[in-house]
Amino acid sequence: MRGMDDGGLAGHLRRRIAVEGPISVAAFMGDALGHPQHGYYIxxxxxxxxxxxxxAPEISQMFGELIGLWCAHTWSAMGAPDQVSLVELGPGRGTLMRDALRAAAMVPQFRDAARVHLVETSPVLRDRQRELLAPALGDRPPRWHDTLAGVPDGPLLVIANEFFDALPIRQFEKTAHGWTERMVDFDEEGGCFRFVLDRRPGPVEALIPAAIREAPPGSVFEACPAAMAVAHELGVRLAASGGAALIVDYGHPVSAAGETLQAVRRHxxxxxxxxPGTADLxxxxxxxxxADAARSGGARTWGPTTQGAFLAALGIRERAAQLRRRATPEQAADIDSAVHRLIDGSEMGTLFKVLALTDPRQEGAAGI
Ligand SMILES: C[S@@+](CC[C@H](N)C(=O)[O-])C[C@H]1O[C@@H](n2cnc3c(N)ncnc32)[C@H](O)[C@@H]1O
Known part of the structure; x- marks a missing residue:
């Protein structure tokens, strides 16, 4: 194989394709990000x-702080249970959780009730989370799980910031003969991976939402079965045990045709x-x-609203003004720039959305 290290992820994928034939985009993405030895996050x-x-949490402490207060407020609206699992899906470096816990200390009964659970597959990031969160949690260290299923039963508050965008998607393409799945093959002559269309007959049409099925040839539809499974599971758990989930990510409010899979390296x-394995997908x-998947599990859904509107409703400007009072001129400029990045429509404010899922008995979700 030209120009590729056979021992790494590219070699693994190439061998996998040699054995299985072309693989789905979801299989490619799943290995690229999460392969146990070579995955990007691993x-x-x-x-x-x-x-x-x-x-967002790496841009400013305000992001995690406001989410921490959202959790404390929601816990109170749940009837202030004695114990609640405070769960983060894909916590990255642990920055959001650290800032959330610091702000939530304003409500000591909530901090006493909260048990931190982190759903994280990357050992490297688990170490970062341990370093950052151990001092804040003292004799009640966080517990780690590979999946949401590992979090014990009981009321829960779940935070997921830029978690769902990392879950593997399948891509479907409309051709002159109907919808077909896009697959990934290896071009031995060119020495590179390439997209091909699945020519085998299958029930692909049924996977495309009715409103999109008649899109013109060339249209692409992306579906994320893993995201739907997690949302459904959240819906089931919230309906059974009470609580809420806050999902923040970039994306579209309703299903639409369009190709959005992207790879980013060094910004x-x-x-x-x-x-594969060297860039974020x-x-x-x-x-x-x-939202549909969460409702089908039994949850009530709120939003999505935009990140800009959500953070403004939670008081980001007021928090920034408070921080500015104790800041040097350089720090004040950084605070202003962070607020702009987080809420302005030209930055993250509109592209990023916030969806809340709650126990169906909850009468609302703060900020949405
Ligand atoms: C883009 S990062 C977001 C990190 C963090 N929430 C933040 O806002 O900085 C995605 C996170 O999800 C984790 N992750 C990705 N796929 C996962 C999966 N299938 N199960 C659990 N964690 C996963 C990654 O290791 C990483 O911690």
Whole structure:
């Protein structure tokens, strides 16, 4: 194989394709991000200005603080249970949870009730989370789980920021003969991965929402079965045990045709199939499908609203003014710039959405 290290992820994928034939985009993405030895998230901490991307909690402490207060408020609306699992899906470096816990200390009964559970598959990131959160949690360290299923039964508050965009998507393409799945093959002559269409007959049409089925040839539809499974499971658990989930991610409010799979390395776009395992792969979250899946599990859904509107409703401007009072001129400029990045429509304010799922007995979700 030209230009590829056979021992790494590209070699693994190439061998997998040799055995199985072309694989789905979801299989490619799942291995690229989560392969136990070579996956992008498994091998290194990719966050920050020196890494590949920056997420909202890494931009400013205000993001996690406001979410911490949202959790404390929601816990109170749940009837202040003696114990609640405070769960984060895909906590990255643990920054959001650290800031959330600090702010939530304003409601000591909530801090006493909260047991922190982290759903994280990356050992490297689990270590980062341990370093950051151990001092804040003292004799009640967080518990880690590979999946939501590991979190014990009981009332729960779940936070997921930029978790769902990392779950593997399937891609479908409309051709002159109807819908078909896009697969990934290896081109032995060119020495590179390439997209091909699945020619085998299958029930693909049934997987496309009715409103999109008649889209013109060339249209692409992306579905994320893993995201729908997690949303459904959240719906079932919230309905059975009480609580709420807050999902923040970039994406569209209702299902739509369009190709959004992208690869980012060092803050720049790179070709999606090139050098798997060395770039972040994400796709826009279909909030319409997430909400449907959560409702089918029994939850009530609120929103999605935009991240800008949500953070403004929770008081980001007031928190920024408070921080500015004790800040140097440089720090004040950083605070202003962070607020702009988080809520302005030209930055993250509109593209990022916030969806809340609650126990069906809850009468609302703060900020939405
Ligand atoms: C883009 S990062 C977001 C991190 C963090 N929430 C933040 O806002 O900075 C995605 C996170 O999800 C984790 N992750 C990705 N796929 C996962 C999966 N299938 N199960 C559990 N965690 C996963 C990654 O290791 C990482 O911690």
């Amino acid at each position: 091998t290194a901490d990719r966050f920050g200005a020196a890494g590949d991307f920056v997420t 720049a776009f790179v070709p999606v199939l090139k050098a 994400t796709a826009h979250v279909d909030f319409g499908m997430l």
